[in-house]
Amino acid sequence: MAEPILTVDHLVKSYDGHTNILENVSFAVKPGEVIVVVGPSGCGKSTLLRCLNGLEPVQSGRVQLGGETIAYGGKNLQALRQRIGMVFQSYELFPHLTVLDNILLGPTKVQKRPKAEVQKEAEALLDRVGLLQKAKSYPRELSGGQKQRVAIVRALCMHPEILLFDEVTAALDPEMVREVLDVMLDLAREGKTMIIVTHEMQFARAVANRVLFLDGGRIVEEAAPAQFFDHPQTERAKKFLNTFTFDAVK
């Protein structure tokens, strides 16, 4: 058994000090694993991802990346974040920079890698997601799906050990969802370690090694995708999965 890359220990998070958004969440991610987190809105999925990256302070518990603790405002946070790639729902490209400059900024300014080398890599990655011809465009000239693919490339170019995806297709038109999910499937095939928060159940089933079902800030169910989607163990998971199927009316 490989050592986990990322471990989450008894994480408790509350925004107001009374109601816990995350209650005692623990899990571990091994290299090459793809974890998909599903659950109803407001169950704490996004908050969980934000805590993994130190974007949110937590009340108790611990997140560790390769033995080092990630904490909001903690030491080494900048160094640790370079090892974690994050892709947001609303893309969050930098509007004043071209696609290429968006991608180059982190590797050249934060990691101080030589520009020529990074640019070569960035162009190869852009080519892979079918956007090489957009390298000199500005984000406003791109569709949502294109922006999100650029955001993925931007995260990849930092050579992260683990990638976090926070509902990256939730803001997209249906026909653009596919192009983004295909990129993620490709990354999974390549063996990238990923934690994916999503509402795309078919995709979750295809991409995941393990599914975490989060409800009310707790991990209610944790299983292989086939097990979880075909034979959910808990009532809450069954009810949740039922919201994605429709009975015929005719």
Place this chain on the structure above:
Amino acid sequence: MPDLGLEVLFKGKNMLRLLGGLGVALRISAISVLISLPLGILLGVLMTFKNPILKAILRVYLEIIRIMPQMVLLFLVYFGTTRAFGWDLPGETASIIVFVLWGTAEMSDLVRGALIAIPKHQYESSEALGMSRAQTYWYIIIPQTVRRLIPLSINLITRMIKTTSLVLMIGVVEVLKVSQQIIEANRMASPNAAFGIYLTVFMLYFLACWPINLLASCLEKKWK
């Protein structure tokens, strides 16, 4: 063709005098702009801090300056403070003080607005790339703020230039005062001078502000 009174312009040094008056107006605005833009940026950044006392003080300053007509401020500084504190303040200096107070307040509000208009996610996605606070500001926040700010501050600059037409009320001889003097001096010989001279003043203000506005719309287009 009615008599537009334009011939007065070419009498003696009238045209040069008008240009000199415009020079005074532009000097007052240029000095005020040079002082109030950096001060406004500083105060604007301070206004986005979470310190409630600092925020309250700056808010009060901004509101007072904005509510008060510039003319009242000019009178207050030129006639009021000189009596009350017994100092000797030339009109031009008093004008610069008022314009700096006003320009700083307006600029700080523009800066504050531009800063808070940057979505929180821009900070987060920079931080997620491992950028330090300083790098986030330098590469992400400041460039975006500046792009929003330049058209707005250019607009403020032209407003300041136009508002210098008030300083004649505290005895500063700028372009409008010079025109009054010329019109007054030629009341008998050219009673229609008012039209020609004020038309010229209009053209002078236009020539001073129009290029600045062009620059603003150019930059706006470039950065849209």
